Amino acid sequence: MTILDRSEWYDIARETNWTPTFVTEEELFPEVMTGGLGVTRDKWEKYDEPYKTSYPEYVKIQREKDAGAYSVKAALERNKLFETADPGWISILKSHYGGLALGEYAAMSAEARMTRFGPAPGMRNMATFGMLDENRHTQLQLYFPHEHCSKDRQFDWAVKAYHTNEWAAIATRRMVDDLFLGRDAISIAIMLTFAFETGFTNMQFLGLSSDAAEVGDYTFSSLISSIQTDESRHAQIGGPALEVLIANGKKAEAERMVYQGIAGAWRLFCVLTGPSMDYNTPLAHRKHSFKEFMQEWIIGQFERSLIDLGLDLPWYWDKLVAEFDYMHHAYQLGLWYWRPTIWWNPAAGVTPDERDWLEEKYPGWNDTFGKCWDVIIENVVAGRMDKTYPETLPILCNMSQLPICAIPGNGWNVKDYPLEYQGRTYHFNSEIDRWMFQQSPERYRDHMSLVDRLLAGQIQPPDIGGILKYMNIAPGECGDDAHKYAWADAYRVNPFSKSAA
Amino acid sequence: MSQLPIISNFQGDFLLQLVLGDSEGTINSLAEAAAYHSVGRRVAPQPGKVIRVRRQGETGFYKPDAKVSDTDIKAMDCLEFVFSDPDKK
Numbered sequence A: 001m002t003i004l005d006r007s008e009w010y011d012i013a014r015e016t017n018w019t020p021t022f023v024t025e026e027e028l029f030p031e032v033m034t035g036g037l038g039v040t041r042d043k044w045e046k047y048d049e050p051y052k053t054s055y056p057e058y059v060k061i062q063r064e065k066d067a068g069a070y071s072v073k074a075a076l077e078r079n080k081l082f083e084t085a086d087p088g089w090i091s092i093l094k095s096h097y098g099g100l101a102l103g104e105y106a107a108m109s110a111e112a113r114m115t116r117f118g119p120a121p122g123m124r125n126m127a128t129f130g131m132l133d134e135n136r137h138t139q140l141q142l143y144f145p146h147e148h149c150s151k152d153r154q155f156d157w158a159v160k161a162y163h164t165n166e167w168a169a170i171a172t173r174r175m176v177d178d179l180f181l182g183r184d185a186i187s188i189a190i191m192l193t194f195a196f197e198t199g200f201t202n203m204q205f206l207g208l209s210s211d212a213a214e215v216g217d218y219t220f221s222s223l224i225s226s227i228q229t230d231e232s233r234h235a236q237i238g239g240p241a242l243e244v245l246i247a248n249g250k251k252a253e254a255e256r257m258v259y260q261g262i263a264g265a266w267r268l269f270c271v272l273t274g275p276s277m278d279y280n281t282p283l284a285h286r287k288h289s290f291k292e293f294m295q296e297w298i299i300g301q302f303e304r305s306l307i308d309l310g311l312d313l314p315w316y317w318d319k320l321v322a323e324f325d326y327m328h329h330a331y332q333l334g335l336w337y338w339r340p341t342i343w344w345n346p347a348a349g350v351t352p353d354e355r356d357w358l359e360e361k362y363p364g365w366n367d368t369f370g371k372c373w374d375v376i377i378e379n380v381v382a383g384r385m386d387k388t389y390p391e392t393l394p395i396l397c398n399m400s401q402l403p404i405c406a407i408p409g410n411g412w413n414v415k416d417y418p419l420e421y422q423g424r425t426y427h428f429n430s431e432i433d434r435w436m437f438q439q440s441p442e443r444y445r446d447h448m449s450l451v452d453r454l455l456a457g458q459i460q461p462p463d464i465g466g467i468l469k470y471m472n473i474a475p476g477e478c479g480d481d482a483h484k485y486a487w488a489d490a491y492r493v494n495p496f497s498k499s500a501a
Numbered sequence B: 001m002s003q004l005p006i007i008s009n010f011q012g013d014f015l016l017q018l019v020l021g022d023s024e025g026t027i028n029s030l031a032e033a034a035a036y037h038s039v040g041r042r043v044a045p046q047p048g049k050v051i052r053v054r055r056q057g058e059t060g061f062y063k064p065d066a067k068v069s070d071t072d073i074k075a076m077d078c079l080e081f082v083f084s085d086p087d088k089k
């Protein structure tokens, strides 16, 4: 028997749609789940996914990819990377697994929504593979950290993080709920696959992969680059959906969804990838700065794909691009200073050499962020450790749930962006976060930040002990400085010099 | 004493923080409460300067010896704490 080439049958198979007779079209694809924006079924059938594959082809390739990732892991299990790698690198692994493993699981649900409720046959087909991809990503990223749990219980947060009220976990879960779980199929195609995946997953999954190879962590490098090959395929679900919307007079609605997706994704990658690249990755192994990666992928590539589709750049584009210079430095200060409240041990990343690198990559760093670190370094060197730990909470943005922060020192521009809505005052980190809230206030209005919960008496006792308990941070899981403050030795030699002796 | 939570935006610091003030205390004592969580932690002390308090977006400062409950400051207002020369009003 001759087997037809895929190209000979694919289009017919893909365009096979059915006409419901027992129920109406509207009952089969309710607007609340599909989000087709009134574009009719024949128009959605024009949806043309750029990446075509069949189930047998998919299974064959995925099987090879999985075999590759697992065999690299098995081969390197005894190479003692865990004992010899820089502790800053180990922290990247912990923040990555805790922050993303179960986010992949949520992405699987989102893909499943497109599989069932996507209005175009081609979209449903692509999303079926996407759903299987995300299942693979979840399982891989729960399994890989598991071997480390017996040595270091912070790795248990790969499974645990999303089930806690730890603040970074709340922030991540909020974003995932908003963009992945709580949306209709078309919004997911645009916000998750187009904005989040085309725009941003490169940052963590390709950018960090090259750093991992530099560090010698080939297990992690092959794992996340294997994942990224799936992302770059199923991320293509969104583009053709945008084309259908634009061709049918829905450009404004499409843009609004793209802008919301970018705003949500940016905050997560800023707090996760930014400090990983510019502070936790050992200096000798940094290939590019976070900003350089952002310029290449967000301005160089993603901006291009927006323009190619005929979309206008978001109204906030200049503000977002300006944040590349400072936002993740501010998050890093927050992560390090509030280190007992996170599940990994952040590297300070401020030795004299590292500061020179930061100053070179971000001119003015010493005069701004460096001013805060000067005080911290003085305290560490003088043994005033109590002054290096927090005794209160940051004000958390009512959109991102991350600290409201910006540039300190001589560039001080920290500001609240408040909004009165139905008798409650909300606080935001930027105009972008406030705009996001205003797009659908009824969606966000009842959520309480950790600070709101503290003030409402939900956290008892209302002190650091009570807060850690509320965050489910058990003894032995609290973050502390990755290098046990050894980096401060450079300043003990000559405390008055900020340059390497 | 009656606790009053406010949002502290302290000059030179990198974030907004929750600070518990005393509504029966003075503006000066509120400034001290805010300074406790910033100065000597991430903000260098500025000897010889005083810390003045203003509402975000305003240029005028509250009187240092005013009682907080006599001002228009409400719970969770965002206040700026700024180093200033002692004689400057």
Ligand SMILES: [Fe+2]
Pocket (backbone or CB within 6 Å): A104, A107, A133, A134, A137, A227, A231
């Ligand atoms: Fe994924």
Ligand SMILES: [Fe+2]
Pocket (backbone or CB within 6 Å): A107, A134, A197, A231, A234
């Ligand atoms: Fe994905």
